[in-house]
Amino acid sequence: MNEKNMIDEERHYSQVIEEESVCTAENIVYEKPSVLLDTPMHYCPGCGHGVAHRLIAEVIEELGIQNETIGVAPVGCSVFAYNYLDIDMTEAAHGRASAVATGIKRVFPDKYVFSYQGDGDLAAIGTGETIHTCNRGENILVVFINNGIYGMTGGQMAPTTLPGMKSTTSPFGRDTQTMGAPIKMTELIANLPGTYYVTRQAVNTPVNVRKAKKAIMNGFKYQTLKKGLSFVEIVSNCPSNWKMTPRDANKWMEDNMFPFYPLGDIKTPNKEN
Amino acid sequence: MAKVKGDILIDIEKCKGCELCIDACPQGSLEKSRKVNNKGYLFIVKIEDNCTGCTNCALVCPEGAITVYRKVDKEKKQVAKITNVTSDITVTVNE
Numbered sequence: 001m002n003e004k005n006m007i008d009e010e011r012h013y014s015q016v017i018e019e020e021s022v023c024t025a026e027n028i029v030y031e032k033p034s035v036l037l038d039t040p041m042h043y044c045p046g047c048g049h050g051v052a053h054r055l056i057a058e059v060i061e062e063l064g065i066q067n068e069t070i071g072v073a074p075v076g077c078s079v080f081a082y083n084y085l086d087i088d089m090t091e092a093a094h095g096r097a098s099a100v101a102t103g104i105k106r107v108f109p110d111k112y113v114f115s116y117q118g119d120g121d122l123a124a125i126g127t128g129e130t131i132h133t134c135n136r137g138e139n140i141l142v143v144f145i146n147n148g149i150y151g152m153t154g155g156q157m158a159p160t161t162l163p164g165m166k167s168t169t170s171p172f173g174r175d176t177q178t179m180g181a182p183i184k185m186t187e188l189i190a191n192l193p194g195t196y197y198v199t200r201q202a203v204n205t206p207v208n209v210r211k212a213k214k215a216i217m218n219g220f221k222y223q224t225l226k227k228g229l230s231f232v233e234i235v236s237n238c239p240s241n242w243k244m245t246p247r248d249a250n251k252w253m254e255d256n257m258f259p260f261y262p263l264g265d266i267k268t269p270n271k272e273n
Numbered sequence: 274m275a276k277v278k279g280d281i282l283i284d285i286e287k288c289k290g291c292e293l294c295i296d297a298c299p300q301g302s303l304e305k306s307r308k309v310n311n312k313g314y315l316f317i318v319k320i321e322d323n324c325t326g327c328t329n330c331a332l333v334c335p336e337g338a339i340t341v342y343r344k345v346d347k348e349k350k351q352v353a354k355i356t357n358v359t360s361d362i363t364v365t366v367n368e
């Protein structure tokens with residue numbers, strides 16, 4: 001069978017365009033945002049990074065700020081975030097994304113600036129930068145993807161790894177006596193006066209995806225108020241290094257991550273200041 | 274009752290077969306195919322014709338591989354009303 005026939009057959013298999021199909025342009029109710037490029041993502045199957053990228057792209061598209069947005073990519077699994085988002089982006093040294101974003105925002109105060117960081121980047125090597133950026137109240141958005149492990153380097157223990165959770169550097173589970181307890185970065189920085197909006201979300205179910213999108217939308221909108229930093233944590237999964245299927249990983253995340261990292265707003269403009 | 278009919282298109286080359294959309298679908302419309310795409314993943318297919326176009330599957334898809342369509346079919350109701358009045362009128366439903 002030649003290649004074309006195979007493709008045709010596969011198309012048929014996935015039920016593309018039949019005669020009385022509702023698949024016409026005017027019936028579209030959901031479509032991938034155009035800000036998210038068609039480049040295939042390098043993330044493992046089921047990884048929350050893909051959804052988080054798409055939500056950022058949707059928000060940028062809906063606000064119509066594609067030309068006004070500058071992103072900062074971290075080191076970690078999402079190091080190639082700039083390959084997937086059709087906006088201006090730069091790459092920062094490990095942990096320094098919020099410092100780089102600070103510089104960009106100060107040079108271009110009217111642009112929308114965000115950093116996208118994982119837990120190894122933001123909560124370990126970049127703790128200092130993160131805390132001081134929040135403390136200075138830079139008018140940026142920090143998107144923090146927390147999956148409790150170092151994904152890219154092969155599943156080492158991160159500051160956010162749960163007590164008792166196994167990783168390659170805590171093979172018998174994280175012992176809080178010798179390794180310390182997980183850092184709840186989001187609660188930590190919520191205490192700083194420089195932060196304006198602090199929230200924790202997830203992207204595992206359709207409801208949570210909608211809420212997370214709202215949070216990211218707020219994070220972008222609040223930049224125009226110039227009242228401080230917006231911080232959106234997204235509790236995410238890492239099927240590969242948790243050594244689970246994506247379905248099991250999401251289940252495990254609901255059972256173990258959510259009780260420790262409860263979802264919801266921690267600091268909202270109405271509640272405080 | 275207006276009839277809602279939904280459908281989805283799956284970009285099978287983007288799909289990585291993570292099965293999260295299967296869990297998200299309230300209608301149980303989706304299942305894994307037995308074929309692989311060019312990357313070697315078992316992609317997702319729609320096996321039931323009961324999709325309501327709720328967009329759940331597309332929202333959880335990490336690859337942005339799903340486009341959702343929905344059509345609220347109002348014409349059917351109209352046809353029934355008119356044919357009750359007189360049998361002489363033949364009604365053709367436009368696409």
Ligand code: SF4
Binds near residue numbers: 046048152237
């Ligand atoms: S290693 Fe983990 S965090 Fe990184 S892409 Fe794979 S699943 Fe996602």
Ligand code: SF4
Binds near residue numbers: 302303325341
């Ligand atoms: S749009 Fe809703 S009903 Fe249709 S396949 Fe997706 S989740 Fe299922």
Ligand code: SF4
Binds near residue numbers: 283339
């Ligand atoms: S959620 Fe997306 S990538 Fe995962 S199996 Fe469904 S269509 Fe494929």
